[in-house]
Amino acid sequence: MEREPAAAEEPAPPGRRWRWRRRRRREGRKRTVRSNLMPPPGAEDTAAGAAKGARRRQCGGAQHLADNRLKTTKYTLLSFLPKNLFEQFHRVANVYFVFIAMLNFVPAVNAFQPGLTLAPVLFILAVTAFKDLWEDYSRHRSDHEINHLGCLVFSREKKQYVNRFWKEIHVGDFVRLRCNEIIPADILLLSSSDPDGLCHIETANLDGETNLKRRQVVRGFSEHVSEFNPLTFTSVIECEKPNNDLTRFRGCIIHDNGKKAGLYKENLLLRGCTIRNTEAVVGIVIYAGHETKALLNNSGPRYKRSQLERQMNCDVLWCVLLLVFMSLFSAIGHGLWVWRYKEKKSLFDVPESDGSSLSPVTAAVYSFLTMIIVLQVLIPISLYVSIEIVKVCQVYFINQDVELYDEETDSQLQCRALNITEDLGQIQYIFSDKTGTLTENKMVFRRCTVSGIEYSHDANARRLAKYQEADSEEEEMVPRGSSLPQRGSIGSHQSVHIMHRIQSTKTHRRTGSRAEAKRASMLSKHTAFSSPMEKDIAPDPKLFEKVSECDRCLAVARHQEHPLAHLSPELSDVFDFFIALTICNTVVVTSPDQPRQKVRGRFELKSPVKTIEDFLRRFTPSRLTSGSSSIGSLATKSTHKSGSSFLSTLSNNSTLLRLEERLGQPTPAITSNGYSSGAEGWSPEPAAREQEPERELEQAQEQEQELRYEAESPDEAALVYAARAYNCALADRLHDQVSVELPHLGRLTFELLHTLGFDSIRKRMSVVIRHPLTDEIYVYTKGADSVIMDLLLPCSSDDARGRHQKKIQSMTQNYLNLYAVEGLRTLCIAKRVLSKEEYACWLQSHLEAESSLDNREELLFQSAIRLETNLHLLGATGIEDRLQDGVPETITKLRQAGLQIWVLTGDKQETAINIAYACKLLDHDEDIITLNAESRAVMASDFAVPRFRYLQRLLIVHGHWCYSRLANMVLYFFYKNTMFVGLLFWFQFYCGFSASTMIDQWYLILFNLLFSSLPQLVTGVLDKDVPAYVLLTEPQLYRSGQHMEEYRPRTFWLNMADAAFQSLVCFFVPYLAYYDSDTDVFTWGTLITAIALFTFLLHLGIETKTWTWLNWTACGLSILLFFTVALIYNASCATCYPPSNPYWTMQILMGDPMFYLTCLLTSVTALLPRLFFKALQGSLFPTQLQLGRQFTKKSPKKFNAPKETFAQGHLPGEMRTEPAEQKSVSTSGPLSQDCTLPVSWHTQQPSCSPEASGEPSTVDMGVPLREDTLLAGLSSQTPGSSMPEEAVLEGCPGDSKRKPTSTSRTTLLSSIFNLPTFSSLNWISSLSLVSRLGSVLQFSRGSLQMDKQDSEFLPSAPQPEQDLKRADHGLLLGASSRDCS
C-alpha cells in the first residue's frame, strides 16, 4: 500500500507550499497544533482562511498537515495507465518481453508479424493491469466507507458539535466521542465525562487485546468541573512530528499564561481504538489521516517471495542461458551455412536488395537476434501469471477449509501474505510462544503455600478434572451466559462496518464452554471475563479455617492499638497473603449485567461507616486522605495528588475500572448511556439515582456474589478469584483506594498510595498501601520466585524467629519446585512494612523521579528497586494454564512431520519441562536448553490461525499440497517450454539455421497462452498428490516438502532432459515419417504442433494424481480449442496470414490418416520412458508420497474401514515405510545435522523502564493475550523490508509494557548454541523473552541475513553460509494480533 505524502493530498499554491516548507524547516522536529477555533495568528493566513470558506482550517501551523481522509488507492482514473505500466515495467520479465516484441519490428531480424509478438505481452500486461485496477477499486471502496463514518466535531459557526464525516476532520479540530465509538484520529484527550478525567479505550483494533487501556485527560484540564468548552481553548500544543511509535508520545501544552504542561502517551487517544466505559470525551486532533500512528504502522499487504519462487527464478536464469546458447549455436550454424552456399549460386539463396549477398557474419548476427525472438517461449511469459492465479486459488481453498474454521469465534484461517503459501509446505522450525498459543490462557488457581505450609487444594483439583470432562461434551453444556442481555449490537451499530472489516478474529477465550462462547460471541463482542472453571475455586478446608480465624480475630481486635499483633505470625502471614492476593494487582471490578459499563456516581457517604479511616475520609474535602492523615506532612496535597494519580497512570495497563457500590442494574438510562447516538452532552451524574441509593444498595448486596473481575492478565484474575473463594473478596477498586470485603471485618478500604507495575526486568509488581487497621505503610509484592527470593530480608540464624523464617523460606522453595514439576506457574507473595520515615524518604525521591522530565523511566525504575527490598515472604501460588485442545496431538504430528519446535516461555525451567512433557514435546532423553536471550519483536503475521491445533492441517495438509502443486506446476512449465522450443531448435538443422519455423507463428504465440494453459492450471490448483487423511496419519510425508523433494536442482535437470528427449521424439518421428514426401512446411508444422499438444496433455496426465471432472474438461477443452481455432484460422482467409498462409491446411491434415497415426505414435513414444520410469519407481523405489497414495488405494479395499479407524490404526505398509524413511532420513541427515540454527529472535527488549508497570504478576504473565489467534510469520521477507522496528502490535496504544525500540537490541540465538541434531524440540525458558511475547515474532530470511552481519559483532558466531541458506523455513507462532486497518 502506497501512502501519499501528506503534501500531495493538500494541494497548496506554490507560494504557500514554499512557505510551509520553510516553516517546516524552522519547526524542526516539532509539530505545533492550535485550535482551529482560535483566531489565526497571521494576517495572511486569515485571508487564505477566509478565501477558502468558513470551514477551512485557519490555523497556519496546521496548514500543511494531512486531513483525516484515508487514501490507500494507488491510482486515479487518469494516472492509472501510465502509473500502472510504469510499475509493471519494474519487473524485469516484462521489460524482456517487450524488448523481444520490439526487436520484431526491426525488418532485418524479425521473425513474425511485428504486431503479433506484442499480443502476449499486451495480454499479460492487461491481465495484471486489470488485477491491479480491481484491487485498487476495492481499496477505494473501503476507504470511502471509512472516510464517510461520522463523528461529532465542534463547529465554530454553530458553537456546538455537529456531525461530520471522518474525512472532514482536521488537525486542530475538537472532536467529541461517545462510548463505543471508534476514534477517528489521534486525539489529545482534553475532557472526559469521568470525574477523575479518565477514559478507557479498547485497543483490539490495533493489537487484538480486548482488555481496556486507560487514558488520562491532559494535566490541568481534569480539574474543569463544568463541561469543557472548546471556544475557550487557547493553548498551543507542541508535540512530535508524526511517527509510527505507538508507545510514545511526547509534547507539551503551552497555556496563554505561558505555563507549560507535559503531554504523554496517556493523553493520546489513537485512531482505530474504541472508547469504552466512558460516556463521552472531548479532544483536539493532533494527527489525522495518514499521519496517525495506526496508519503509519500499517505496512499494507506484504509481498514476499517464497523459497520455491527464488529457486524458480534461478532456473529461469538457466533457461535464459539455454536460450542464448541455442541462439548462438544457431547463429554460428547459419554463418557457416551462408558461407558454404555463398559462391554456389544456389537457387534458394536470397540476395540483399542490391543484389549482393549477406556476409556470413552479418547473417549470423541477424540469425542470432531472430532466434532469440523465435525461441522466446523458452522464457515462460505466462509462468508468472499462472503462478499468481494458482496462488490466489490456493489461498482461496485454505480460507475455505471448513476444518480450519473455528465455530466458537466465527473466524477462519486468514492468509495475509498471498504469495508464500507454498512455504507452508517447507517449514522446518516452529517457534512458538507458550501462553495463549499452546495454552488456553485460562489461568486456574491450583494450590498455594503460605508461611511454609502447603495447601494442596485437592477438592479444587477434582473440580478441575470435572471441567476437563465437561469441556469435551461442549454442546451439552447449558449456556451460562444466557442471561446476558442483548447488548452491544445496537450500540456499536454505527461502527459495525469497520469492526467487521478490522476485527475479523474476535475471540472469547475466557468464557466457559464452547456453547457459551458461541452464544456470547453472538451477543456481544466484549466479553473478557473468566469462566466458571476459573472462578469457582474450591477452597482448601485447612486454609479456609485459618483465614476465617484471622477474620474473626481481627474483627474482635480491630479497635485495639495493634490489631494485627493479636494474630500469631502464621495467621498474620495468612491474612497478609490474602490481602496481597486481593489487592496487589490491577484487577477491576465490574458488574455482570453490564460488563465494562462503568457505573457512575459516588455513594460512599451512604455506606455504613466501618472504620475510623472511612470516617476520616468521608469528611475530608479531598478524596485523598493524605492531607488529613498522619503522613500529611510528607508532601503537599497537590503534589501528592498529582503524584499518585500520575503513578496510577503509569501503571499503564491497569485498566482501572471502577465500580463503586453495586449499583449496576441496567436502567434504561445507563444502558443507552453512550450508545444513544443523539446524546447532546453527557449528564454529569444521573441525579435520580442519588435519591434512592438505599434500595439500590440492597440490590447491589444481593449481587455481591456476582462480582466480576476484569484483569490485564488472567493470572491476576485467577488469584483474585482464589482469594474470593476464601471470603476475601475484592469489592472495589478506585485509582486511589481498594476495598476488600471480609465476612466479619466487613469492608476494609486500603488507601492505595502507589502501584509499581510489572515489568520484565524486575519481574514483579508492588502496591504501596496504607493499612486501615494499623495505619502503617505496607508494600505488597508479587513476582517471580527467582526474583523475590533474592529480595527477602536476610534473616539471621541467631534468633529463633530468624531461623523460623529461614525454614519457611526453604520450605516455600521446596514447594515452588514441586509446583514447577507439576507444570504450574509459580508466583511468590511478599510484603514489607515501611516506617513513616522510610516512606517519607522514599517518597521524596520517588516524586523527584516522577517530576523529572528526562530519564524519567530510568529514575522510576530505580525508585521501584529501592522500595522492593528487605521483603518478608508470605507464600507462593501455583496456577495452571491449561493446554488448548489438541495441542499434544498436534505437536506429536508436527514432530513426526520433521518440524523442530521451539517453545518460548517465561516459566520456571521445571515448569517448562513439565509442560513440555504434557505437550508431548519432550521425550525423556532430550536436552533442554536454557538461555536468556534478549530479543526484539517484529510484528508481521502472514497467516492467522484461530487455534493451535489447526496448525496441523494448515501445514501438513495445505502446506504440503500448496508446495507440491506449485512445484509440480513450475516444473511442468519448464518442461513444456523447453520441449516446445526444442522442436524449433531441431528444425534449425534442416533449414540452414535460418531461424525459420515450421510452426505457424500464430500457433507459436498462442500455444502457451491459449491451448496448453488451462489443464495445467486446473492441475496446479486442484491436484492432491496424497489425500488429506493420509497426510494427517502419516505426518512424515511432510518431509518431502522440507527436503524440497518435488523441486530440487536434480529434478529440474531431469525434467529438462526429459523435455529434450521428448522434443527429439516429437521432431524426428514426424521428420522420418514425412521424409522424402511432398509435404509442405506448415502442414508438417501443424502436425508437430498437434503432436506437441497431445504430448503435453499426456505428460500432464502422468503427473496428475487426481482426476476430477475439471481435469477431464480442461484437457478436452484444450484439444477442442486447438482444433477449433486451427480449423477456423485455416478457413478464414486465403491470403491474410503471410508468410505461412495456412489456408485449408488443418482441413487437409485432418483428412489424412497419417496425421492420426503419427500423432499416436509420437506422443506415446515420447512418454514411454517417463511412464516406464514412473511405474517402475512406483513399484520398486516408491517415495514416501507414493506409499502414502498406495495406502489410499488399498485402505478401502483391504480395510474397508472407516476413516477414523484407518487414521489411528497401524498402516499395512508401515513395514515398508520404515526402511524407505530411514533412507530418506539418512540421505538428508547431513543436512539437518550440521545445521546450526541460523535463527534470530526478535523480541522487544525492555529497557530498564519503570514505566512498564501495571503488570502485577511477576514471572510470565506479561503475555497480554486476549486472543487465541496464532500468527505465523514466514521466512520470506526481503532483506530490505525486514525488521520493521516498530510494529503495530508492539506498540499497542496504552500498552506501555512495550518499550521504546531505541533501547532494543538484537542477539543472535544461533550463535549462542548449536542445534542438537536429534532433538526436535528446544525449550527456551527465558523470562525476558516471554514477557515480550504478546506480540508476534517474525522470523524472516531477510532478518537472517541481517543477523548474519550482526553476528560479526558477536564473539561466537561460527556459522557456515550454507546453513544459513538451508534452514530458512521457520514458523513463528505467537498469540494475539490484529491488523490495524
Add this chain to the structure above:
Amino acid sequence: MTWSATARGAHQPDNTAFTQQRLPAWQPLLSAGIALPLFFCAGLAFIGLGLGLYYSSNGIKELEYDYTGNPGTGNCSVCAQAGQGRAPPPSCSCAWCFALPELFQGPVYLYYELSNFYQNNRRYGVSRDDAQLSGLPSALHHPVNECAPYQLSAAGLPIAPCGAIANSLFNDSFSLWHQRQPGGPYVEVPLDRTGIAWWTDYHVKFRNPPLVNGSLALAFQGTAPPPNWPRPVYDLSSDPNNTGFINQDFVVWMRTAALPTFRKLYARIRQGNYSAGLPRGAYCVNIIYNYPVRAFGGHKRLIFSSISWMGGKNPFLGIAYLVVGSLCILTGFVMLVVYIRYQDQNDEDEDEQ
C-alpha cells in the same frame, strides 16, 4: 441480528465438495501393476498397426532415378556439364530408360525430388506475395517488400510473380514414352498435369488477375517476369486454365517444402490404357534439363510411385510402430517381473502383519 442469522457464523466457509477439495476423483496410481496391462495393450495394438502399415507400405512400388547428371551417372551428365554456370541454361535433353517386367500397379504418380534444396530457409520462405498471387490487381503492380530483391525488375517494373520462391521455379520438364514391344515404337504416355496441386490452392489461393480485353497477357502488362524465367508467367502453358498464377506446376512449387529433401508431384498417370498402371515393357523418360542444382550440391530425382490409403511409400511408420510396440511388450514383461516380485513382497509384509 437474529438468532437464525447468526446460528451459522458469518465467516463459516461453504461446505461444498469443490471448496473442500472433495470432488470425486479418479486417482490412478502409477506402479507396475497398473502399467503392466497398459504396456501390453499398447504394445499389441502398436504391433497390429505396425504390421498393417508395414504391409501397406510394402505394397507400394517406387521407381527412382537420380538424373542430376553428376559425371559418369548417365546421359544427363552431358546436360549437367553444359548447363554449368550458364543462365539461363540451354535447352538440353536427356533420357532415362527403364524396363518394367510386370505391371506397375496404378494409380501411378510421377514426382520430382530435389535434395539439399532449402526451400524452408527463412529469407526464401517469406519471399512471396500471396495477395499478388491471389490476383489482386493492386498487389500485382505493387509487390510487397518481402519479395525484394525480386520485387522490381532492373527496369523498375514490378515483377509478377515476385519473390525468390517464384524466381526459382523448377523448370525441368518430363515426357514418358512407352515401348510396348521390344523394338516397337515408343508411344507417349499421357501425363495428367492437372489436379496435382491442392484443390484449394488452385481454386482459392491462386487466382489470375482479371483479364484485360479477354487477354491474360494484357492483364500482366506493365509487369516483368522473374529474372530467372525465360518467359512471362502468362506463357507458362497454352492451356488457359493452367497458365498464369494458376499454372499447377507453379502452384505446387509455391507450396514450400518442409525439409531440404522434398518431392513435388509432377503428374499423375491415369488416362487411357494407363489407368490401371504402367503395363510391362520398356519406358523412356525424356528430360528437358534446365534446372541447375549441381552448383550447390543438390540432386534431382525422378520417382514413379504408386499410392495407397497412406499416401506414398513410407516404411518408417510401420517399422516404428513395430519397434515401439515391441518395446512396449518388452517393458510389459519387465513390469510383470517387477509386479510379481513386488506382489510377493507385499504378501509377505501382510503375512508378517
